[in-house]
Amino acid sequence: MHSRLTLPAFYGVAVAxxxxxxxxxxxxxxxxxxxxxxxxxTAISDQALMQRPAIALVDPERQAAAVRKVHWTAIGWxxxxxxxxxxxxxLWSSGGAASLRDWLARRLRSQxxxxxxxxxxxxxxxxxxxxxxxxxxxxxDRTLQLTPMLxxxxxxxxxxxxxxxxxxxxxxxxxxxxxxxxxxxxxxYTVLAILAVSVAWGFASxxxxxPIGRTGQLHGRVVDSIESLLARAGIAxxxxxxxTRDSPVGEVTVLPAWPERRIxxxxxxxxxxxPAEIDYRVAYEVAGIA
Numbered sequence: 001m002h003s004r005l006t007l008p009a010f011y012g013v014a015v016a017x018x019x020x021x022x023x024x025x026x027x028x029x030x031x032x033x034x035x036x037x038x039x040x041x042t043a044i045s046d047q048a049l050m051q052r053p054a055i056a057l058v059d060p061e062r063q064a065a066a067v068r069k070v071h072w073t074a075i076g077w078x079x080x081x082x083x084x085x086x087x088x089x090x091l092w093s094s095g096g097a098a099s100l101r102d103w104l105a106r107r108l109r110s111q112x113x114x115x116x117x118x119x120x121x122x123x124x125x126x127x128x129x130x131x132x133x134x135x136x137x138x139x140x141d142r143t144l145q146l147t148p149m150l151x152x153x154x155x156x157x158x159x160x161x162x163x164x165x166x167x168x169x170x171x172x173x174x175x176x177x178x179x180x181x182x183x184x185x186x187x188x189y190t191v192l193a194i195l196a197v198s199v200a201w202g203f204a205s206x207x208x209x210x211p212i213g214r215t216g217q218l219h220g221r222v223v224d225s226i227e228s229l230l231a232r233a234g235i236a237x238x239x240x241x242x243x244t245r246d247s248p249v250g251e252v253t254v255l256p257a258w259p260e261r262r263i264x265x266x267x268x269x270x271x272x273x274x275p276a277e278i279d280y281r282v283a284y285e286v287a288g289i290a
Contacts, residue, residue: 042274065144072140080133087129088122112174119173120166127162134158203256215241215264225275226263226282235286238263242270252281254288 044057091097100121104114138154141147149157175193179186218240226240238254239262253264263282273281 042277069140069144069146073137076133076137076140080130080137083129083133084126087125091122091125112178115174115177116170118170120170122173123165123169124162127158127165131158215243218242218265218270222265222270222275222278225279229279229283230286233283233286236261240265242267252278252285254282254285 048057091100101114101118104117104121108114108117135154135158138147138149138151142149142151176186176190179189183189223240227237230237241262241264243251243264243266251264251266252269255262255264263285265278265281269278269281
């Protein structure tokens, strides 16, 4: 006899996860230390860069840390989808998926609402199943000073991304199941929709991920160097803005759409990078839209 997925148990898992974030968030926060890698690279002479092997120019400690990061993160990336697959497989094999569908159908009149909530519930289950691997990956980045994010901030972002995943999965489930009812070629329409959304996200993502904070137009040697770089590449000039976002992690973003095509750099980049280093960051970002 199949076990039924009860609503209290469903909410209990979510509440337990939130309590875990609230209770243990501050205990796992690491001390943020300044990053001196940029100064180390800048101090290397041009002659040394041209003549010495790359392995001799790399900070040995950071090189060892990079190797450790690859080994540590591989565990998290492998375990996360396995946990998700096990949770979803158990839901199906135990009859919980059918019980959830019937429970939603009894309480919601609209078929669209049933499909949306069903997809959202599956996304929530997958996110909860992958919570520990996700937290582990965050702790690896935090320990190696690759993120300035405190644990409580990471927890809030995890909740936000979970809600976002539920909304997206709900919409996808509602649309795909509607197509399944309408046509046998539902998979072709689904593939076209995925391609369209992927292309649209490619253009919209710089705006979504742009540094948050007040911005002001930048002037001086940095801007002159960037304008020279764009001219050599045959790219039309762009306005350069500095974001006041208070973060030790430097960011460079290029907003590609006209007429707001502009380059945004954070204050951390302007303060800690040389014009040549900023040119490299800008060239990397511009290459994605040129």
